[in-house]
Amino acid sequence: MLLAIDTATHAIGAAVHDGQAVRARVVREDARKHAELLTPAIEEVLRQAEVGRDQLTAVVCGVGPGPFTGLRVGVVTAQVLAHALGLPAPQGICSLDALAHAVRDQHEGELLVATDARRKEVYWARYRVEQGRASRLDGPGVARAIDLPDELRELPVVGRGALLYPDALPHLLAEGPRDVDPGELADLAVRLRTGVHPDAESALLPPEPLYLRRPDAVAPVGMPTPAGG
Numbered sequence: 001m002l003l004a005i006d007t008a009t010h011a012i013g014a015a016v017h018d019g020q021a022v023r024a025r026v027v028r029e030d031a032r033k034h035a036e037l038l039t040p041a042i043e044e045v046l047r048q049a050e051v052g053r054d055q056l057t058a059v060v061c062g063v064g065p066g067p068f069t070g071l072r073v074g075v076v077t078a079q080v081l082a083h084a085l086g087l088p089a090p091q092g093i094c095s096l097d098a099l100a101h102a103v104r105d106q107h108e109g110e111l112l113v114a115t116d117a118r119r120k121e122v123y124w125a126r127y128r129v130e131q132g133r134a135s136r137l138d139g140p141g142v143a144r145a146i147d148l149p150d151e152l153r154e155l156p157v158v159g160r161g162a163l164l165y166p167d168a169l170p171h172l173l174a175e176g177p178r179d180v181d182p183g184e185l186a187d188l189a190v191r192l193r194t195g196v197h198p199d200a201e202s203a204l205l206p207p208e209p210l211y212l213r214r215p216d217a218v219a220p221v222g223m224p225t226p227a228g229g
Contacts, residue, residue, distance in 0.1 A: 001051050002058045002193075003081070004186035005042065007074030008066030008095035009115050010160065012037045013182030016049035017190050024048035025183040031116075034073040042077075045182075053085055060189040062095035062180055064210040065123040065140050066115070071209035079207055091189070092205035098185040099158050100127040100134035102177045110137070112152050114161025114169055115179070117142050122161035122169075123212065126152060142212040145169050 002017045012034050015025035026045040028037040046053065061078035064071045078090040096113045103111070107129050114122040125139030145153070145161060145168035153169055158176035162169040177184070192203050 001049075001056050002060060002186060002190060003042070003045075003056050004060045004062075004182050004189055005038065005074055005078055006062030006095055006098065006180045006182050006185050007034045007038060007070045008062045008064045009179035011179035011181070012041055012070075012074075013180065013185075014038070014042045014045040015182035015186040016045055016051055017183075017186035018049075019190060022183040022186055023051070025181070025186075027179075027182065029179070031067075031070075034070040038073055038077055042081075053081075056085060056087065058193070059085075059087060059090040060185070061090050061092055061207060062098060062185055063092035063205055063208060064095050065117070065142065065212045066095060066209075067118065068209075068211065071211070075207055075209050090207040091193070092207045092210075093185060093189055093192070093203065094125070094136070094140060094205065094210065095180050095185070096123065096125040096140050096159075097134065097136060097203065098180050098188055099177055100125070100129065100136070101188040102181055102184040103158055103173060103175065104129055104132045104134050106175045107156065107173060110155050111173070112155040112157045112169070113159050114145065114157055114165075115159045116161060116164055117212075120144055122148075122159075122165065124148065124152070124161070126155070140210065140212065 010031045013027040026041045059082045145165035156173040162172040
């Protein structure tokens with residue numbers, strides 16, 4: 001039984017996968033309440049899946065890119081839970097990969113994933129989707145949507161970035177997700193762990209937040225460093 005969690009986008013979610021299919025998924029949407037909503041979401045998804053914590057055999061987490069605080073909540077929760085249950089260290093997956101994976105059966109060809117990076121920017125990555133598989137070609141990166149190269153901005157787009165900046169990213173894929181679906185993250189994790197994708201090892205990451213820039217909150221210049229800090 002695999003538990004997948006993701007806190008890289010506006011969605012705070014958890015899913016349980018039994019190796020064959022997603023048994024349950026729970027999603028809460030609030031861009032600023034990751035810490036308050038994640039643990040209840042995990043408890044709820046275990047209840048819906050009728051799975052006890054002692055039945056879990058693996059934990060995976062989306063590692064972003066995403067907001068500093070949200071990512072830290074998700075990754076630390078995954079690490080603490082795996083440690084408490086005596087499981088191997090959680091494995092990480094680029095959250096943008098899960099968004100591309102979600103449209104593997106609805107789209108063929110190249111695709112841009114763009115999520116909200118705040119500061120009027122997007123986190124982005126470019127993919128090729130073919131034969132039910134999404135392969136990352138470029139990224140992840142962070143930039144203003146309007147500053148992305150023309151060849152990227154002309155691609156079909158999955159993710160909230162196209163909703164926020166429709167003038168810069170006009171080709172929203174209608175059937176695509178806006179935020180990470182934890183069920184899709186779980187499905188991708190199972191495929192990677194079982195070697196369905198040829199590049200499985202390279203796609204599984206350490207359980208560390210994928211930060212592409214410094215956090216929004218920084219100490220003022222000249223502020224004294226606490227003793228021992």
